[in-house]
Amino acid sequence: MIRKENLLRRKLSVVANSTGYWAAPTDMINGKKLNGIHVGKMISSTDACMLGKFVEERFVYRQTFVIRSYEIGPDKTATMETLMNLLQETALNHVSSSGLAGNGFGATREMSLRKLIWVVTRIHIQVEKYSSWGDVVEIDTWVDAAGKNGMRRDWIIRDCNTQKIITRATSTWVIMNRETRRLSQNHNEKIDKLTDETAGRIRSGLAVSLKFEFINTLDDAKMERHGCQLHVNNVKYIGWILESVPVDVLEHYNLTSMTLEYRRECRQSDLLESLTSMKAKVSEESSNKSRDLLSTHLLRMDDDKAEIIRARSEWQSKTTTLEVI
Template sequence: MKTMLAYRAEPTVVTVLSSSLAWDKPKLRSGGNIKNLHNHIGVKYPKCTKSITSSYNMGGRTRKPDPDKIHDILGGRMVEENRVFQQELMVRSSDIGSDRKLSIVALSNYLQDTLVNHGELIGVLSDGFSTPEMSRRDLVWVAYKTGIAIHCYPSRHDVIQVHTKLYESGKNRLGVDWIFSDLNSGNPLILASSLYTMMNMRKRKLSKFVEEARMELKPYFMPENSPLIENTRKIQTINIDTTDFTSLDLCPGWNDLDINQHVNNAKYIEWILEGVPSSIKKSHGISRIDMEFRKECDSDATLQCLSKMVGNYNSESHSSANGNNEGLIEVEHSLRLDSGQEIARGRTSWNPKHHQQLG
């Protein structure tokens, strides 16, 4: 496999300041005050709870944590009238990147793992990503959209508390919200939201939300939903003639496939990051990711990632039009098969690292 990064002459990007990302910087572990995230983007989140039991059940695959126990550090517990799932996670050495902070790929895996734990604890997952009624019809959940907003990166050995909640999004989609908080201070670190739709595993086609499956999930739906995805700007189509950076010959490996026999969503994010020059990744950190998943990708695919800078930007100096480095950098991405068919598109927002309050 050979990967090539091609540069177009005089790429253009502008400094973009999104109101949803212009957050006040928290003072982690210092006891300082911080405004709630819902004041910035309208998201409510449960209060961070620090209680953890001294013992927990290691168990096997059939382990069913008792929701009445005060806490099960492996499986988590239900809070907020049994509608919100809460779990603690410790950032491991394998979860951090070169900057010693939680990597984006590890964060993507956290989203999946806590969601599956949520479904197993309330008893609505029978096999992988299906409810019992979905399994009878060969249906599974597949991601349609994902949005991640990062306010502060946790480090190795930091303990973070995750809350997940479910809600209906329209007639045919399931919405999931995640809130990542610092366990010591209770300050929110990361927000994420995803929309899921049903797919028929035999026909490999999308399906309507089966009413019997809706009734299985309905007792656990929250009434409100996050605007993290709904209020997101549309990601524009990238013309190959105007792209700024191109990554070629991207190929999935066997370990990139999930139990639905297609490429895991975390791999899509890893691929679009390949379309950003290392010079930007060294000087900037990701503050926002938006993804739209359009088509399955299997193990035999060969892909290319097209990336285009948004606005007026100098790639050599990493400076905005006014000569400083105060603004965000935004990059739009398109993952395509060699045939030209688009399988996903995304947008990443990058802040200068010295502007990010890292934990």
Template sequence: MPQFISPLEYSESFAVRTYEIDHCKRATIPALIRLMQEAAMQNVIQLGVSIWDLEAQNISWVLLRKSMQVFRLPGLGERIRVSTCPTGFDRRFTYRDYKIFGADEELLIQSSSAWLLMDTITRRMAPIPGFILDFEAKMPAPEKCLPRPEFRFPKFEQANFTKAFEVNWHDLDFNLHLNNTLYIQWMLEAMPPDMLQEKRVAGMEVLYRAESRWNDVLYTETQMLDEHTYLHRLMKKGEEKELAMALSRWE
């Protein structure tokens, strides 16, 4: 039986569908991140703090950091349970954990994330309102939470692999920004073919720096650090602006 760590926790079950798998019939990383995102969205709707609930106060959620460990990728048709819960505050940042379970509550994937609230008029960081801070009393104890996504990347020195993209209409989310799952998907595209075909992501850290909009021309660059570790960045062409950075580990 599922073990819930907080009354704020949200859980939903899914079956891995045919359009979510790779050539090995395993769910892809982008597909699983979309399920995490869906669970988080349903959770904030349930708690009354979704972006639509916050519109009147001119504030909105912004994802800053994500750390993920992958123990096993679920296969086609496999029933999985996606669980998510807000886990705390730190100055102006909020934290959220995700876990994906297989049959018999086998832990397949775990992920922690950091968020902030942005003033939608000034485009600056906004303080966390009191009615959101009030949730802290119901959040799980620290020992039941994942480590917060605090990491540093090595300096990006050279691109061993690169790939270009244009942001199309159907790449946008409900804020008319490039969907944050595509940041990760596109950074993982610029990889050696044998890694994509024969290996899988075992872990990943992602730092989101800036938003991207319709018709932006982007490119992703990947630097090989060693045979199992790669450094990625997503750039905006013309401005040479870094939109996101990531480090991936493969096995």
């Protein structure tokens, strides 16, 4: 027969673990063994959750992640949406760990007071290798000014074991008033708090080119419709875009590069159309029967056809190459 007090102690230990605190064994009371010897202390719940750190003289923020089972696709490797979510998480933790975070989603205290928020206008990501379930990846991120009224954020993802760069990404952001939904001008002082001119010393060679070309028309495009919900995460749009990609492409090709230009936001109950146009990628070096592909994507309103996002992607045949860690 199990004594009630022993059962209660075990339950309390489990609860303590779930909140990020150091859990005492059942033979301890108030952090001490029954013989009076002190052994350890509580671990901060913040430290348990925020595992990132600043490196390169605090110009770069670094965080590690394990690829979870719910973050992989049918081939047991991380999906593009997973990578984009990890990039976003690292960026937000960077702002939070810098001590500048207000009560907004990645906004500084000054921005929160002025009812300002960050909105992304462009993202470009290039994937060299996809990590598998259980792999550990290391993500570095840093920021810099982009033009007069924008901010640029870059990332690199490394395989934690080999330290080889497997993904590069870059993005451009502007500040918008969350009530008027209009872009804010002359906010250099806000950007200066997140950037430093001398950071260029360690950024050389890491950034990905933002060169982006669109196809004007989408011939023979596949189309899907989606209902838009309130507070759409920018990564959610990627899933909607990929739903209009032909199934055989998703099965036999890896998505190696993606560039997105965000034109406007969608609102609650909006109905969206997702269109994708595919074509073969012409390459003088390629002699494979199964050539690589290029795709152009358009996410637009169903009623007035106003553009939400335009995107361009590159696909590589799984039989020729993209290496999986």
